[in-house]
Amino acid sequence: MIKFTLNDKELEVPDGTTVLQAARANGVTIPTLCDHPDLTPYGGCRLCIVEVEGARVPQASCTLPAGNGMKVRTETAALTQGRKTVLELLLTNYYDSGYTPSKDPEKNELLHWVQQYDVKLPEDLKPKQPRYNVNSDPNPFVFVDLNKCILCSRCVRACAEVQGRFVWGLSDRGYDAHIVAGADMTMLEARCESCGACVAYCPTGALDNKMSMELGQPAKQVMTTCTYCGVGCQFDLNVKDNKIIRVTSNPAAPVNGMHLCVKGRYGYDFVHHADRLTKPRVRKYLIDGTPRAHDRGAWVETDWNTALSITAKKLAEARDNFGADSVGVLSSAKCLNEENYLMNKFARQVIGTNGVDHCARL
Numbered sequence: 042m043i044k045f046t047l048n049d050k051e052l053e054v055p056d057g058t059t060v061l062q063a064a065r066a067n068g069v070t071i072p073t074l075c076d077h078p079d080l081t082p083y084g085g086c087r088l089c090i091v092e093v094e095g096a097r098v099p100q101a102s103c104t105l106p107a108g109n110g111m112k113v114r115t116e117t118a119a120l121t122q123g124r125k126t127v128l129e130l131l132l133t134n135y136y137d138s139g140y141t142p143s144k145d146p147e148k149n150e151l152l153h154w155v156q157q158y159d160v161k162l163p164e165d166l167k168p169k170q171p172r173y174n175v176n177s178d179p180n181p182f183v184f185v186d187l188n189k190c191i192l193c194s195r196c197v198r199a200c201a202e203v204q205g206r207f208v209w210g211l212s213d214r215g216y217d218a219h220i221v222a223g224a225d226m227t228m229l230e231a232r233c234e235s236c237g238a239c240v241a242y243c244p245t246g247a248l249d250n251k252m253s254m255e256l257g258q259p260a261k262q263v264m265t266t267c268t269y270c271g272v273g274c275q276f277d278l279n280v281k282d283n284k285i286i287r288v289t290s291n292p293a294a295p296v297n298g299m300h301l302c303v304k305g306r307y308g309y310d311f312v313h314h315a316d317r318l319t320k321p322r323v324r325k326y327l328i329d330g331t332p333r334a335h336d337r338g339a340w341v342e343t344d345w346n347t348a349l350s351i352t353a354k355k356l357a358e359a360r361d362n363f364g365a366d367s368v369g370v371l372s373s374a375k376c377l378n379e380e381n382y383l384m385n386k387f388a389r390q391v392i393g394t395n396g397v398d399h400c401a402r403l
């Protein structure tokens with residue numbers, strides 16, 4: 042264990058803990074932009090500077106391991122001035138093209154700290170025009186606007202460390218530095234899986250959710266469990282006018298944290314789709330009791346009792362006429378464990394076949 046002093050308070054933390062981690066664990070807020078608790082510390086933005094007794098210059102707390110006997114201060118007039126300067130420099134390259142972002146503007150971390158530190162950039166230092174094309178990548182889900190990018194590299198690390206795809210990288214140096222997909226290609230060409238992790242970790246809205254642009258902000262967020270596969274990821278549905286307008290990661294999700302796949306994050310349009318089946322349907326000849334037509338005829342809507350009676354009758358006919366193994370049962374990851382257990386019982390004990398499987402194995 043390491044003993045050190047943070048703002049006059051003695052702390053004891055495991056060896057290897059950074060000053061930022063120790064501060065967070067003890068309820069001390071240090072402003073950050075490039076750091077995220079899920080990602081490897083980067084030390085790029087310098088907003089998290091702290092004063093260490095005896096050190097010549099302020100240190101980045103996100104990459105500074107706490108050391109025995111160290112004396113650290115997180116709030117001084119010089120640190121405030123240093124952070125203001127960092128924010129001013131970032132703003133000289135931050136251009137808002139005026140579109141309505143999907144992500145909550147209140148949660149734009151750069152603008153949050155700009156407001157907290159009361160940073161007002163003189164008009165003549167503000168960028169007059171965008172340097173990059175807005176919506177510059179054809180990815181169907183990820184909206185890219187590098188005019189809002191502060192080069193924090195959270196997208197680079199999220200793609201590499203959370204999703205394991207290594208799509209984003211940093212290109213060029215100095216004023217020309219920018220993030221780039223692969224060897225300066227489109228995201229999909231660079232093997233992007235459209236999981237949206239880079240969007241979830243981006244602190245400025247430079248990466249955003251394309252499907253949700255211009256839809257405004259939700260009236261409420263509802264935490265739910267994904268219906269697609271058996272992993273059981275959780276996330277927040279953002280709901281406005283009784284419609285899902287986007288899905289956002291919920292860091293408190295016990296199984297997946299911030300991580301989601303493309304289906305969980307972007308595959309929600311089926312919920313309100315005009316073609317979605319909301320009532321059972323059967324072939325018309327099965328209701329009429331007429332012989333099966335060559336093309337099996339049209340589908341018609343019916344009630345659940347009728348649909349289930351017809352299904353039970355046809356399954357029994359198949360089992361009795363052709364044997365139990367003529368029937369196969371395929372269940373779904375959209376069902377609960379208990380429902381899948383019942384399907385297994387239904388296949389083995391009611392029908393009498395071991396031909397039962399589940400869509401998650403396909």
Ligand code: SF4
Pocket residue numbers: 183199200204206207208209228232233234235236237238239240
């Ligand atoms: S959407 Fe996912 S796979 Fe694609 S670049 Fe972003 S993090 Fe990487």
Ligand code: SF4
Pocket residue numbers: 189190191192193194195196197220239242243244245246247248
């Ligand atoms: S796109 Fe966002 S996450 Fe990536 S470097 Fe720029 S600001 Fe950071």
Ligand code: FES
Pocket residue numbers: 072073074075076083084085086087088089090101102103104
């Ligand atoms: S948060 Fe520490 S340098 Fe960016």
